[in-house]
Amino acid sequence: MTESLDNTPPAIEVQNLSYKFQDGSNGLEDVLLSLPPNSRTLLIGANGAGKTTLLRLVSGKRLAPNNTISIGGKDPFKDSLEGVTYLGVEWVLNAIVRTDIDVPTLLASVGGNAYPERRDELVDILDIDLRWRMHAVSDGERRRVQLAMGLLRPWKILLLDEITVDLDLLSRSNFLSFLKRETESRPCTIVYATHILDNLAQWPTHLVHMHLGKVKSWGPVEQFYDQAADWTSENSRLGELVLKWLKEDLDARGPRNGRGNQAKTYDAGGIGGYGLETYTKKA
Numbered sequence: 001m002t003e004s005l006d007n008t009p010p011a012i013e014v015q016n017l018s019y020k021f022q023d024g025s026n027g028l029e030d031v032l033l034s035l036p037p038n039s040r041t042l043l044i045g046a047n048g049a050g051k052t053t054l055l056r057l058v059s060g061k062r063l064a065p066n067n068t069i070s071i072g073g074k075d076p077f078k079d080s081l082e083g084v085t086y087l088g089v090e091w092v093l094n095a096i097v098r099t100d101i102d103v104p105t106l107l108a109s110v111g112g113n114a115y116p117e118r119r120d121e122l123v124d125i126l127d128i129d130l131r132w133r134m135h136a137v138s139d140g141e142r143r144r145v146q147l148a149m150g151l152l153r154p155w156k157i158l159l160l161d162e163i164t165v166d167l168d169l170l171s172r173s174n175f176l177s178f179l180k181r182e183t184e185s186r187p188c189t190i191v192y193a194t195h196i197l198d199n200l201a202q203w204p205t206h207l208v209h210m211h212l213g214k215v216k217s218w219g220p221v222e223q224f225y226d227q228a229a230d231w232t233s234e235n236s237r238l239g240e241l242v243l244k245w246l247k248e249d250l251d252a253r254g255p256r257n258g259r260g261n262q263a264k265t266y267d268a269g270g271i272g273g274y275g276l277e278t279y280t281k282k283a
């Protein structure tokens with residue numbers, strides 16, 4: 001049965017969520033989260049921390065144990081919720097956006113004509129040329145069309161699994177501003193897993209820090225920024241916080257393949273400066 005989230009505040013509640021993959025390995029361990037309606041959450045963690053696993057479970061694409069995930073009071077897997085949009089790798093790889101097809105046809109195929117104002121706004125914000133043919137566009141242009149397709153229907157929950165890597169800085173900034181306006185103007189909630197923190201410091205309302213399938217810390221962003229009050233700018237504050245988390249996580253995880261030298265961290269001279277020239281090995 002497909003249910004709609006129309007009359008429910010889009011809160012995401014996760015309780016005692018543990019998940020094992022088919023091969024028996026641990027995916028998630030005892031995850032607890034409570035993300036309020038209209039929040040914008042950044043999901044932070046090193047490669048392999050469990051971000052995609054969590055997003056796929058929350059989206060209802062994978063079956064989670066009973067009573068562990070609730071979206072607006074409903075189970076996203078059992079109720080196959082309408083209004084939950086998950087944009088991740090499978091969606092990015094969809095072959096249709098590489099065929100010789102024009103943009104208006106593509107947008108119409110995902111319901112664009114039912115939401116003409118949203119369609120036109122997205123075309124504008126993502127700077128899409130309606131004359132493009134999809135087999136002959138750049139990766140970033142293709143991604144912009146895909147984003148317009150993915151965001152067209154007015155979702156209530158948006159789960160983004162790093163899908164902005166191909167966007168130039170201005171397109172990404174416009175896209176993130178659009179998402180922020182959405183959460184400020186209608187009942188909807190966003191969780192965004194990303195490694196790219198440029199110009200993101202003002203964006204999130206909440207942070208979730210994952211490591212080895214566990215949520216190490218989560219909460220309103222102010223809580224974390226308070227801990228980092230002495231950092232100079234907003235951007236370096238978020239960047240430095242995440243760099244600190246990832247270094248701690250690497251230390252906690254320990255060496256791979258039984259070799260000590262692979263788990264060392266390198267001081268890049270501060271994230272704000274992108275000090276690639278000043279790498280110094282730490283013990």
Ligand SMILES: Nc1ncnc2c1ncn2[C@@H]1O[C@H](COP(=O)(O)OP(=O)(O)OP(=O)(O)O)[C@@H](O)[C@H]1O
Pocket residue numbers: 021022023025026027045046047048049050051052053054
């Ligand atoms: N189907 C699977 N079976 C077994 N292990 C898996 C499976 N899918 C993922 N994993 C493992 O689960 C862990 C978490 O993977 P996941 O894709 O959730 O990480 P992530 O935080 O999204 O990483 P990234 O930042 O690289 O996208 C990884 O160690 C991965 O190897």
